[in-house]
Amino acid sequence: MKPVTLKEIAEQLNISVTTVSKALKDYPDVSKKTKGLVKELAKTLNYKPNTFAVNLRTKESKTIGLIIPVIVHHFFSNVIKGIISQAEKKGYLVIILQSNESYELEKKQIDLLLSQRVDGILISLANGTADFSHLNQIIDQEKPLVMFDKIAKIVKCSKVIIDDRKAAYLATQHLIDIGCKRIAHFRGALLPQNSIDRFLGYKKALLDNNLPYDPSLVYICECGDMSFEEGKKNAKQLLIEHNDVDGIFINTDLVAIGAMTEFNNQGVKIPEDISIVGFSNWFMSSVISPTLTTIDQPGFKMGKTAFKQLYKEIKAIKNEKPKPPxxxxxxxxxIERESTRK
Amino acid sequence: MKPVTLKEIAEQLNISVTTVSKALKDYPDVSKKTKGLVKELAKTLNYKPNTFAVNLRTKESKTIGLIIPVIVHHFFSNVIKGIISQAEKKGYLVIILQSNESYELEKKQIDLLLSQRVDGILISLANGTADFSHLNQIIDQEKPLVMFDKIAKIVKCSKVIIDDRKAAYLATQHLIDIGCKRIAHFRGALLPQNSIDRFLGYKKALLDNNLPYDPSLVYICECGDMSFEEGKKNAKQLLIEHNDVDGIFINTDLVAIGAMTEFNNQGVKIPEDISIVGFSNWFMSSVISPTLTTIDQPGFKMGKTAFKQLYKEIKAIKNEKPKPPxxxxxxxxxIERESTRK
DNA sequence: GATTTAACCGAAAACGTTTTCGATTCTTCA
DNA sequence: TGAAGAATCGAAAACGTTTTCGGTTAAATC
Known part of the structure; x- marks a missing residue:
């Protein structure tokens, strides 16, 4: 059961491989008649071009790489869905790798993708990524790179993001508007730009409203696989250390849900005793009790947009007209829900 | 910035391409000295073998294809995670496609993967898949194929599943054990084997316990993107048509959660008025209120196992010793939780 | 010193495709 | 009728690697 090649079609029709190739690709210098014959035979033999050979010749694989910190994650799986849906439209395949929030893995995976010679790379950084040489390596090879959500400002490539600072400001302002006076923040890990920005948005909202900023009200969580547990842990800690807190802006919904679970267990009423705003709008947030006020983060759209941008850059580089990032x-x-409805 | 090739290394060292290639792959007929020189230069030049050429030569791509009905789905994203974690260990990359529960798309995607010449294919069938010629096409080409979760019994390939019938029996028996007398079932779509098996398990449990099987108590949902809404809709319908039902076994957690939401809205108490058992053990089920009794479905393990099996078959075919499916x-x-705790 | 053996290296073919460029045939028109 | 032009085709190189097999040199053996 050897796969059919151009050569076999050529031999059966007593013409050259060249002509067969050209006929299948509708070159103008092949007669209608031969085109017909070739295409017909190709169909009956179920000819499929050998991608390996095509790739070698054309130097492109119509494949892109995607590195993502975690897959089992409402936001990220929506991003994946957005990316592959858009990629499919353009005839691109997507290789997905999970960095597990590890810088080391991320580095290895970029090496892997580069040696695989994907046409471009999409990445959302791991929490642990502080050094960016592996990313610059991609750019140095003139391979398109688009970062999304968890980005590094310093790297010179295109980015698809939300305005985390503004969104966090909005969330915090909402807590203030409903009357919260002492607002805590469960922030994400220290390095990622988005958790920094969300923190800054929180802080700025406090100050703009003449509320004191108290660093001891800021709790850190890594937001890895253990987000839910971290939320519980931080909530427990908060109740011990600061029983006067009446609102919390939490870096991500899963952590918020962990915290809510702990509060429920301890009989702390939401939103009466403590109001909570999450971030990301996980589906879960709309079905738990009380439902969780949160910031909608458009994962599907972000994935789509990121691929579109990557695609543009792939085309641009192919035409030797690279675009600026x-x-x-x-x-x-x-999204206002019950957790802030007093 | 052309990528480095064997030829360039060869020229710089004044040796042949052959020797360079062999040196890098530790062939015994290359002297330690030249091996050293070659490897060193390869490293400083940052040589990466051109995968396109390697693939063409070796006829394998170290890449597998994965077709899955939906990505944004707790169970399936766990499967994906399992697959790529295991694939990475064996040096394989995974191309992921989403069939969107569409037979047509599934067919196209298989064609795509075959023409991409992946080394093997993992698939969980779409709800709409009733014809299997596209799957047999894979087998005919002697490409390893492993199905998981949503399988077709008739196709002669390896499968990784759970005993859906037994699990459903268990779930239903549990409802009976806690005293439910009139138990409804929200089943999945008509075609997929697993929803058939779960239905059969439900039915058998009833009959084994001398409870009448009433077809009007079986509601269908497609379990696609709208699962949650379908759960709500079916719950609403059930309340109208059968207000004597005191237990429901529901095909999947997301539908169950939709139903619970509707019951909550209508003031129907769970588990007092109606006890509910879901299926799959989505994370969500442990944080909603009341927490949902369900069947644990090991997605991560299923993914891992499916890849392992595929890997074995890839190796076996390579050694020309194909294994039977x-x-x-x-x-x-x-997993017993509050939704069945009377 | 001659012969065998081992160690080391390289030429060349092959994988299947794409594309350039030259060759051939066929029209067309003066 | 002959030449120009159009239409059609194919030879060959190229992409970068792997692997077979034969060749050369050096070491070992008698």
């Missing part, structure tokens, strides 16, 4: 900011919105 | 059944367990 572009930063695309998507809209977000506050 | 194997059906692997993974364990499940009933």
């Amino acid at each position: 572009k930063v695309i900011t998507l809209d977000t919105a506050l | 194997k059906v692997i059944t993974l364990d499940t367990a009933l």
Whole structure:
């Protein structure tokens, strides 16, 4: 059961491989008649071009790489869905790798993708990534690179993000608007830009409203696989250390849900005793009790947009007209639910 | 910035391409000295073998294809995670496609993967798949194929599943054990084997316990993107048509959660008025209120196992010792939670 | 010193495709 | 009728690697 090649079609029709190739690709210098014959035979023999050979010849694989910190994650799996849906439209395949929030793995995986010679790379950084030489390596090879969500400002490539700072400001302002006076923040890991920005948005909202910023009210969580547990842990800690807190802005919904679970267990009423705003709008947030106020983060759209940008850059480089990096900011919105409904 | 090739290394060292290639792959007929020189230069030049050429020569791509009905789905994203974690260990990359529960798309995607010449294919069938010629096409080409979760019994390939019938029996028996007398079932779509098996398990449990089987108590949902809504809709319908039902076994957690939401809205108490058992053990089920009794379905393990099996078959075919198909059944367990705690 | 053996290296073919460029045939028109 | 032009085709090189097999040199053996 050897796969059919151009050669076999050529031999059966007593013409050259060249002509067969050209006929199948509708070159103008092949007669209608031969084109017909070739295409017919190709169909009956179920000819499929050998991608390996095509890739070698054309130097492109119509494949892109995607590195993502975690897969089992409402936001990220929506991003994946957005990416592959868009990629499919353009005839691209997507190789997915999970960095597990590890810088070392991320580095290895980029090496892997580069040696695999994908046409471009999409990445959302691991929490642990502080050094960016592995990313610059991609750019040095003139391979398109687009970062999304968890980005590094310093790297010179296109980015698709939301305005985390503004969104966090909005979330915090909402807590203030409903009357919270002492607002805590469960922030993400220290390095990622988005958790920094969300923290800054929180802080700025406090100060703009003449509320004191108290660093001891800021709790850190890594937001890895253990997000839920971290939320519980931080909530427990908060109740011990600061029983006067009446609102919390939490870096991500899963952590918020962990915290809510702990509060429920301890009989702390939401939103009466403590109001909570999460981040990301996980589906779960709309079905738990009380439902969780949160910031909508458009994962599917972000994936789509990121691929579109990558695609443009792939085309641009192919035509030897590389484009300057572009930063695309998507809209977000506050979703008000029961956890802040006093 | 052309990528480095064997030829360039060869020229710089004044040796042949052959020797360079062999040196890098530690052939015994290359002297230690030249091996040293070659490897060193390869490293300083940052040589990466051109995968396109290697693939063409070796006829394998170290890449597998994965077709899955939906990505944004707790169970399936766990499967994906399992697959790529295991694939990475063996040096394989995974191309992921989403069939969107569409037979047509599934067919196209298989064509795509075959023409991409992946080394093997993993698939969980779409709800709409009733014809299997596209799957047999894979087998005819002697490409390893492993199905998981949503399988077709008739196709002669390896499968990784759980014992859906037994698990459903267990779930239903549990409802009976806690005293339910009139138990409804929200089943999945008509075609997929697993929803058939779960239905059969439900039915058998009823009959074994001398409870009448009433077809009007079986509601269908497609379990696609709208699972949650379908759960709500079916719950609403059930309340209208059968207000004597005191237990429901529901095909999947997301549908169950939709139903619970509807019951909550209508003031129907769970588990007092109606006890509910779901299926799959989505994370969500442990944080909603009341927490949902369900069947644990080991997605991560299923992914790992499916890849392992595929890998074995890839190796076997390579050594021209193809193995007969194997059906692997993974364990499940009933997770008792509040939705059945009377 | 001659012969065998081992150690080391390289030429060349092959994988299947794409594309350039030259060759051939067929039209067309003066 | 002859030449120019159009239409059609194919030879060959190229992409970068792997592997077979034969060749050369050096070491070992008698």
